[in-house]
Amino acid sequence: MNLIFDILWLAVIVIYSCVEALVKLFIPVKRKSVSGEIVLITGAGHGIGRLTAYEFAKRHSTLVLWDINKHGVEETAERCRKLGARAHAFVVDCSIREDIYSAAEKVKRHIGDVSILVNNAGVVTTADLLSTQDKQIEKTFEVNILAHYWTTKMFLPAMMKNNHGHIVTVASAAGHVTVPFLVSYCSSKFAAVGFHKSLTEELAALGKDGIKTTCLCPYFINNDFLKNLSTRLVPVVEPENVVANLMDGILCNQKMIFVPRSLKCHLLAERILPERALGAFIDLLKIKFDAAVQCERKQD
Structure with a gap:
């Protein structure tokens, strides 16, 4: 009897959630204030981290900026101060616990x-598995996911x-x-997305509803991570667009952010298309960038 009741209650929640999501498409969600919050951003010396710091600075947050690049992180901090925020720069190697x-x-002190x-903070190595050095693999995991734990x-x-x-996971x-070749x-x-989802569920199980989580998953960004990058159908996204979406997501307590939003269709195709059809779809995207393949240099 309890199972039947639970199933009926689940149906009610599903219907309510769908209606709520539909309503939110037409009614703007109230954005929270981050004024006075102490915001720590890793990888703040350039790119997404730097632009995100500027957005928080405009909203009168106190910035704690980490990066391995001393010049870059100090430059970001100085710009944040000019925007009227308190900013503190630290040289930190996020690959070292x-x-x-x-x-x-x-x-804290x-x-x-x-x-x-x-x-x-994130790093990338563009090469096939056999050409990727052990140290490169280790550093990728140390920065891209283990640092999130620490x-x-x-x-x-x-x-x-x-x-x-609020804990924000910049994934992809x-x-x-x-x-x-990635x-x-x-x-x-994948580990970063799993970290975000698991942590979100754990906080809910512990009753810590005041701690929000957000995961950012952008498509290829127009930066210096990948050399000679080109794609078809889904355009490479600009850093400013990614950060605008990220800030909206943080201020609205959005859990998962895809940039562009059309990526959701790609994810749906990944789950429902037969393997051969999915392969043809990926070929249609024609994703290309410079990568080391064994001893040769190849663009693929």
Whole structure:
């Protein structure tokens, strides 16, 4: 009898959720304020991390900026100060756990409890698996996913104590669909998406509804990560567009962000198309970039 009731209750929740989602398409969601929040962004010395820092600075957050590049992160911090925000720059190697723990202790001691954590730092190696060096594989996982564990373990306790905070995982569309010659990168981003989903469920199970989570999954971005990148059908996205979507998602407590939104169709195709049809669809996209294949240089 309880099972029947639970199934009926599930049906009610599904219908209510669908109606709610439909309504939200026409009624703007209220955006939260991040003024006064202490925001830590890894990989803040360039690209998505830098632009995200600028957006938080405009909203009067206190910025804690981490990057391995001293010049880059200090430049970002200076620009944030000119935008009227307090900004603190730290040189941190996110591939080294001890470096993360040491910097985190300094942040907590001298600045305060981080309430918004943006795990953005990332690296990529473009090569087939056999051409990828062991150290490159290890570093990809150390930066792209293990660092998320270490930063979260350092700053989550204060968020849980206050039942307030936001953890942002910058993943990738490559965390949902795979691309040849990016095996270690795609694997690390699949792990990042899994980290976000598992952490979200765990916080819900612990009753910490005041701690929000967001995962960003953009398509290929127009930056210097991939050389001579070109695609068909789905355009390469500009960093500014990605950050605009990310900020909207954070301010509206959106859990999963795809840029562009049409990526959802690609994910649906991945799940429902027969293998041969899916292969033909991927061929149609014609994703190309420079990659090392064994001892040769090849664009594919």
